Amino acid sequence: MKTKTFLIFVIPSLVMMLVFIAVPLGISIVQSFQNTQNVLIKKEQKKCDPFGCQKVISTIPLLDEMGKPVTKTKWVGWENYKTLLEPDRVSQAFSEEGGGFSELLGIDFYKAFRFTITFTLLTLPLVIIVGLILALAVNSIHRRYRGPIIFITLLPFVITPVIGALSIKWLFIGDGILTATIEAMTNSDIAVFSNPLAVEALVLFFRVWHTAPFVFVILYAGLQTLNFDSLEAAIIDGASRWERLRYIIVPHIMPLIVFVSLIHLMDAYRVFDEIIGFGAEAHVMSLQWLTFDFLMPDDTGNRSIGRASASAMLTMVGIIILLIPVLRRTWKEQR
Numbered sequence: 001m002k003t004k005t006f007l008i009f010v011i012p013s014l015v016m017m018l019v020f021i022a023v024p025l026g027i028s029i030v031q032s033f034q035n036t037q038n039v040l041i042k043k044e045q046k047k048c049d050p051f052g053c054q055k056v057i058s059t060i061p062l063l064d065e066m067g068k069p070v071t072k073t074k075w076v077g078w079e080n081y082k083t084l085l086e087p088d089r090v091s092q093a094f095s096e097e098g099g100g101f102s103e104l105l106g107i108d109f110y111k112a113f114r115f116t117i118t119f120t121l122l123t124l125p126l127v128i129i130v131g132l133i134l135a136l137a138v139n140s141i142h143r144r145y146r147g148p149i150i151f152i153t154l155l156p157f158v159i160t161p162v163i164g165a166l167s168i169k170w171l172f173i174g175d176g177i178l179t180a181t182i183e184a185m186t187n188s189d190i191a192v193f194s195n196p197l198a199v200e201a202l203v204l205f206f207r208v209w210h211t212a213p214f215v216f217v218i219l220y221a222g223l224q225t226l227n228f229d230s231l232e233a234a235i236i237d238g239a240s241r242w243e244r245l246r247y248i249i250v251p252h253i254m255p256l257i258v259f260v261s262l263i264h265l266m267d268a269y270r271v272f273d274e275i276i277g278f279g280a281e282a283h284v285m286s287l288q289w290l291t292f293d294f295l296m297p298d299d300t301g302n303r304s305i306g307r308a309s310a311s312a313m314l315t316m317v318g319i320i321i322l323l324i325p326v327l328r329r330t331w332k333e334q335r
Helices: 004-031 077-083 087-093 108-139 143-158 161-172 177-186 196-223 227-235 241-268 273-278 286-296 307-335
Strands: 034-038 042-049 053-060 069-073
Touching: 004 034, 004 307, 034 077, 034 307, 077 087, 108 143, 108 161, 108 196, 108 286, 108 307, 143 196, 161 177, 161 196, 196 241, 196 273, 196 286, 227 241, 227 273, 241 307, 286 307
Parallel strands: none
Antiparallel strands: 034 069, 042 053
């Protein structure tokens, strides 16, 4: 009976993982070694203007009976990865005549990788620190006021990222409220979205503002299970607030800190919504956005599915590498 009940719950989960994770992953791996393009044909067209008509030969996609473009796929091996990583340009950048890291960051993949890793590693400690401060602050006030304060604190997390990013963007863009106020106070012109560093800082700020409430509610829940007898004993022994935080509170909620770190690492490394919401792709590029850009059709209707798949595979490898230290810590604690 127990085995039957176990299988009833496990088999659907395994089927869902196979259909929605394993199969798409396998397809993406195969596509990263292929190149799919539209079949193009040359067609003579007649174009007329006020000065007369002339025949023009245009290159257009070949359509099938259903009106869809006909495509051809060929195996290209590691070519998509080479096109993405551009090893020749990397070697040239670090040669005697090269420009070093400045030239390296002129390559789309490394520019996207630099922002993605910076974004992930900077926002991780910030969201944990801000979330912990909020949890400690709310936990210290009277229970009567906790409900409304928790509700207000969670509002940034409830708002969808794109809508939240657009709302903040309107405060700074052009004659936005904050921009107009700062310009009036400083008597100078401010163009936030023409400054790459300002745009990047705004994207970082938004992620902390949006994600810290999630960390707060998780850590706040953990604080409710804290043994207050231990805290009272520490107070009697003369422990300061910092010592109580360091030796009692943080060790107690450390499993939750590890949990939110895992969630945030996976989510931050796939940063995309903020870039779209702020319209920051001119200055900020992430690996997820780069993959999305490859899937956009060019002038001939072709989409770089192979390069998009290669970019997705490299992004997944990066996430796994980032998660290894946290997973190793968790594994050691569970042994």
